[in-house]
Amino acid sequence: MVCKTTETEGTSGKCMLDNNTYNLMEQLEIENKSLWRIKNNYRNDASMDNESKHLWKLIERDKEEVVRLLAEKIRERL
Numbered sequence: 001m002v003c004k005t006t007e008t009e010g011t012s013g014k015c016m017l018d019n020n021t022y023n024l025m026e027q028l029e030i031e032n033k034s035l036w037r038i039k040n041n042y043r044n045d046a047s048m049d050n051e052s053k054h055l056w057k058l059i060e061r062d063k064e065e066v067v068r069l070l071a072e073k074i075r076e077r078l
Helices: 019-045 050-077
Strands: 002-006 010-016
Touching: 019 050
Parallel strands: none
Antiparallel strands: 002 010
16 A cells, blocks of 8 residues: 655555555456356356356356455455
């Protein structure tokens, strides 16, 4: 996080995220939405197709790991 300060005013109270942190947060939102769709729609839609159901389960596990890693990195930065 980047906060602007001056000698006379101290911290101005206006903090901006650096671009990299913002990108991590943006990607976390995208991955979370994708994971939600997989869990709530795609797996149900594939209920009669075992191959597709298995594929969605694999993708779901991968997305969960990506979400975990992104959240961990964001926590470190905030």
